[in-house]
Amino acid sequence: PAMYVCDPFIRDWLLGRDSLDPALAGMAYWRLPPEPLAGWPLDETVNYLHRQIEREDGLPLRLIVTGFPGSGRRSFAAALAGRLQLPLLVLDSGHIAEAEWERVYMRGQRQAFLTGCIPAWSGSRWTQWRWPPLIAPFRIQMALAEIDESVPPMEGIVDFRVELPPLSIEERRRLWRDLVPETAGWRPEALEAMSRRFQVNIGQIAAVADRGGATAEEAAEIVRESSRQRLGKLAQQLPCTFRWDDLIVSDWIRQTLEDFVFEAREREIVWEQPAAQRLFSQGKGLLALFSGPSGTGKTMAAQVIAATLDLDLFRIDLSTVVSKYVGETSKNLERILSRARHMNAVLLFDEADALFGKRTDVKDAHDRYANTDTNYLLQAIESYPGVAILATNKKANIDSGFIRRLRYVLNFPKPDTGQRLLIWRRLIGELAGTAILEGLSDGLISMAGSLDLTGAQIKYAILSALFIARKGGEELGIPHVVRGLERELAKEGRSISRELREKLKY
Template identity: 45%
Template sequence: MNVAPRTDLSSAKDDLSVEEAILRLVRTLCRRRILWLDKLAQQAVSEPDLGNAHARALADMDAPGREAEFLDAHAEASALWQEAGTLHAHIFEGENRLRHLADVFGLSIEERQLVLLCLSTAIDPSMHLVFQSISGVSGGPVSEDMAARLFGHGRNAMWGPGSPLSRWHIIEETGGVLRLDPYVQSYLRGASDVDPDVAMLCRVINETPEPLPNWPVEELTERLIGALQRGMPTRVTVLGQPLSGRTTLASLISARLGRSVSVIDTGRIKGQIWDLIRMRVQRQALLHNSTIAWAGENALKGIEPLPDSIDVEFVIIETQEDAMPAIGWHEERVKIPSLTSVERKTLWQRYLPGAQVWPDGALDQLADRFRVTIGEIRHVAAQGDDSFEGVRQRTRALSHGKLGDLARLVECPFDRTDLHLPDGVSDQLDEFLYEAKTRNAFWEDPGARRLFPRGVGLIGLMSGPPGTGKTMAAQVIANELGLDLFRIDVATMIDKYIGETAKRLKRLFARASEINAVLLFDEADALFARRTDTKDSLDKHSNADTSYLLQLVEDYPGVALLATNKRQQIDDAFVRRIRYVFYLPRPERAERLAIWQQVVSVLASPQQAADLRPDLERLASDLPMTGAQIKNAALAAVFLPSGTERR
């Protein structure tokens, strides 16, 4: 027999709290059960054959049918049953966390009653004494058998392996003893909003900052609402670099849906626990009416292959190639656009009021030169130093480490006066620097971008014998622009395994395109050399890698420099696509003399350089050395021991 509690609300008190109602309900059912157990005890006394528990069990004295007949005919038991029904309705018809949990996870009436019974011991631990008295088990644990008898379900099962209670770990069962999951228990009691098991990797965002003008917040929200009204769960893939506002966009859309967003750092999830973590994250989101944003290096592992209980989730990744089709979902993909120099200037003014007193043009230079994100601007502004130089240095330092082992940061101690070049090359370098300093604002003009949809990067090919200053020229360019210089050894990028070179190049440019730096591809001959023959499949793939690198370099939005020792080995088809081709020859006599004087002045003193002028002129005339050779020779002379020391 299965008798569910009645739902008559006539005797419920409006001011009765949910926890008070739960305790009163469970105590009422226990008192009703005790009436029957007292009847059995009296019968055992009057019938000697039933004097022990074994005899009573064999006689099935505690049969559900017998209990129901007795209680239905018992006036007090009937009144208790009616009161229990009223309390049950009071609990599950009001707005409270227990009702929300039951509705969200679709709990049956039996499953709700199991949760209710387990919760009663959390509210009042003394309930274990009551349960001990009606079960005869020391400690009074909650069991399915006891719950079934209290709520009138006889010997019927109240849940199983497929139950939401099992799937969502709402109730844990150990040796027949039932307990609420600790987080679920704290949630039901209003004490915790974040599951401790996911707290270290979860960040709940409720803020709704003002979106940037070019963010499609309203359009996306409208499409999401339409999909949800059609019963279609939605997955939004948000593309963009870190700190570009990806999670902010997710929070803005979530807020317009009336929800918070739980951002999960998947990089913190270790080991084979993905299914458990995913369940706990989803459980928390469902309980708190939140969306989920999977972020971090393993973001794609967080998403479910098919929609189930979550109706809106975000996937936050960096590149389009990382995205996966969302079969079974309404799918949206949005790329956070890079900030324009005008937008960067506005944001600097918003977050850094001290910029108002900077020298004329300083703020424009900062906004134009550094392609930072809104998060990076906020980070720099929060450091408390609003001086132009302090802000510039911190903004520049944001690029450090972003390329990992793909490139090496090169110090740039040289300025324009350190380069001694032929007049033609020197003029060409000045033209290159002028374009590098003014190009960002130019390419943000829609008309210019329409005419030149590709090839907006600034590329310089520098060739010449070793030691003629190719690397120094790159250092001067970076220093003049106030940017960092990253050196990429092309030879180390080439992998003997087919396809690996392209993967490395793709990863390099995906990261480099969003940083503030000059890229120097050293030993560029390795990939850009002429290829007259294709003898085998490796040659074909090498040609493909060259074409791919050429495409990436042309699409790179920053400044890229290619250095080679032998210009004639570079493919002519590639050279024709580069506007700045620098040939750095061995220095002539006048240039060698200028280098000798500068090096000696620094390593010794200007006076000694003047005193040694005749000797330096003779060296410049007699020895056709490169700049690097002159520097090394001067350095060796500094450490040359005196005559006494040689003896």
Template identity: 40%
Template sequence: MAVFSAQPVIEIAPEFAAERAPKVAPATLLDLIVARVRMALQSEAGPARSALEARLAGPDGAARSRVTEAFGLSATAIDLLDLACALAADPSLGEAYSAAQGAAQRVCPTENLARRLFGHADRSDEPVWRAGMPLAVWGLLVPIARVAGEPDAFEADPRIVDWLRGVVGLDAALVGRARLIEAQPPFAAWPVAATARDAVRATDSGNPARVVVAAAPGSGRATFAAAVAAALNRRALAVDPAGIEDVPDLLMRARRLARLADLILVWRHQDGLQLRAHPAAAPLEFVTTGPRGRIAPIDGTTDLAVPLPGPDRDERRELWRRLIAVAATWPSASVDALSSRPGIVAGDIVAVARSAPSGPEQAIDRLRARARAALGDTARALTPRLRWDDMVLPAPTREALEEIAFEAGARLRLLAEPEPGRLFARNGGLAALFSGPSGTGKTMAAEAIADRLGADLLIVDLAATVSKYIGETAKNLSRVFDEAAGAGCILLFDEADALFAKRTEIKDSHDRHANTDTNHLLQLLEGFDGLAILATNRRANMDPAFVRRIRHVVEFARPAAAERRIIWRRAIAALAGESRAAELASLLDALADQHELTAAQIKNAMLTARYAAMREGGPINAEQIRRGLGRELIKDGRPANAPARATRIRLG
């Protein structure tokens, strides 16, 4: 693999250098340039000098000719560059330069020296060193600190000297930021040939072109760019400008290298990054961005948008088995489950494969850890601890949850089939609304579904998401959905009525933007590949039109007496053991029959009793349980010792 090492001056692997650099021995060209300068200093003319100029104009001078053509240098400019490069190759020339300029301090070349030595003194050429001229714009020469009364003098940029030696070198500004992208076989769904054709068509029109590749990080955006570059018989160089302070200098040095080595640049876009046409627009570049990234346009540049599709389930399965040798021995169902996880991109599989997981369970754990590490501050990831059997629900509610969990696991397989994928592409988003009083198990059900699907639960922090500033809520919501998609998480919007409230009449700009946020949220839900769960205890406050577009609506009611008995017994068994639960069974059954409580209230009552028992130094007893119950009744606005009939709650 041809790669850059992490040194300020880097030699690219021999096969790449041979492909891009001059087809001569590395020292030959600089030797010829030094000889040319010495002949000029000695005013030598005749057949020898003519033969030398012919060699420089031929194959032996290919790298020098490349510099001339790539940057549009005039004859005087290339002569001045020759003087500077010759001095870098042979420092003893400094004495000859000072002698030729009649001043001991003038050991570096000047423009006047170049004109005089190479017969340009009588030319009326404009200066070759000034703002906007190629030598300055592309940093081919470095001006030396000027002394008052002295003419401008120059040194050659070290990377240009490297190039003439036959070495493709990285500037210090590019070290750690630039890497050659190894061409890989593209995924079947990638539009490599079509993008290559569109790029050629755009550049043939005379305008520069940018291919904007939009997909989640790790989706293979740079690899796609390399595949398109290979289709054009070019190589791709990825550049990550994150955190760079001097963006114009980075643009110049990256584009200078691209011109010299005939590379296509692949920029990793960052928020706020201005990829201007500086010093000049490249004929063709790539920019990689997120699914909803926006790139500022450049006047005169044609942008080609490519939303990059990810690998399908079969391609993911092949990746797992190709990158992890031991995966061939894993159960087929386990590999299918890994390949069907939403939000998993090729980069995730590559990263997990490098960690050499021993089995599919460890692979899933590492996928989840990788996903959690990428989350921002608008949501928190919860690794499920509650399982399906922990839920105590009526049969219809449990069946509704079974349907949701099955659909979430099977939908990608279904939509991967041609006809379902074609007809139901707009029905890709899977959303479920859990409605009911507080404490009835909505969040617990979401956690149990996440456990069933082997995914983390991403709980949205509404305080960090909803903003009073116009446009910020939509931006935060987009970030949440992008993070959930990239992490393969299940989204949970608790108290969802705050986000999905009824749309209002438009009375001012805030009303208009609030409605816009709701519409934006609907679009995000419909385009989300994973499962989004919305929980509310105020369904009446939610927009009916919005609720109608949700695929599953599940009502959670307070548990009936039979369900309360199970919850009481499970709670005490978890806190005090099965034997104590059996001893207090009659009391617990009586409490379940007498008091209409939610599962959360029963658990809190038992937790209060357990702490009381710990404090008093004995097992849980009936009095402690009654005290815990009384505390929950008081919090609910009911007397602690009220009879059941007086505390009965009307449902529906």
């Protein structure tokens, strides 16, 4: 028998056949160049690659293409390879065991050298492994990574990072039409609303096409589902069942909230104008600070805003962000913001004073590093391009320079007498019915005028009263409401005055 057997791939190459190495089957495939999107940075990337190729030092290039899942990284890589007139071979590290990494890497480079293709390493696992330094890489590599993934450095290779930009409204409109045939049956205003409201990527639109989103409403729900997994345990999705009528606030606050919603809907159109891009190069996100005592409607206002915009609302869990170690808090916030950057959602940072507190006088190294951390946090949230709401009941603790740079700053005070009465009547009327409400009318007027309560305290006093009445098999009455009130007031060490009890005849 023959002592040596020629490798099948080498044999095919010697015979002039351009084939895929059998050892790469199941983990590698050819990707044809698609029609490029107008917003892709193809020209500048091609020009950079040509300049580097012409350099005398001749170092290999590794182009790191970053974006969120579904952002079109493989499509961009294929379009770029097409511009360079080279085929693209995508190698999926998700199908490679760590023990096989060096062998697969070598065969991928060999495939590139012999067939003149560009290898594009895909999947998240390649970022976790060391690139073999003794295996010569092809002249151009592509590596596809997510926004917040770190890439292991490699000696003797030049890295160039390209982050795919979000799609413009026009690009989204075109992709909806091209990829989802059902849009032909949508109302024109429905397609326009989908194109403007949801900052989707190519993968999300393709997912709608695959799942058959026949109506705009079904398509919107599929898009929301695809975004909900990005934050994982870093945030809690809040239900958004409240309506504008549920929010009892002053006319000025309501008008300002409506302005906020309008700006959230229209801002992309404004930011696409050249003059706006030139004059407002930073701070294109929409940020608001809601301050005021607990229970005054800050979270409810955020829920009403998200519901009106037909977007999900995510409350950031501060336990996953704030760290006692210097520098860790800023890293945690960056991880959240990078994942949420192109999500179709509203972010709510509760207890924002814990994150964006005042900078202190520098007395020692710890103060200096703490201030550096605070500066980074302020810059990170200010440069966030999405919609975010910061809520606090300690506005005085937030850095004043940061507050001045926010687009909206609203203070939610405790409700006045008229607002308290309206809250009492709204909640009891909806929960117990109008007939019972009318029977309690005089007592509610007395309670609204005598007790300084927040909307949340009134709400939970009524909830307790309903259960007390139900336990006794009775119709809701003033005695049940008084007991519910006592339970709420006891939390603050307060009680109902003798005068009010006499008015209520209890």
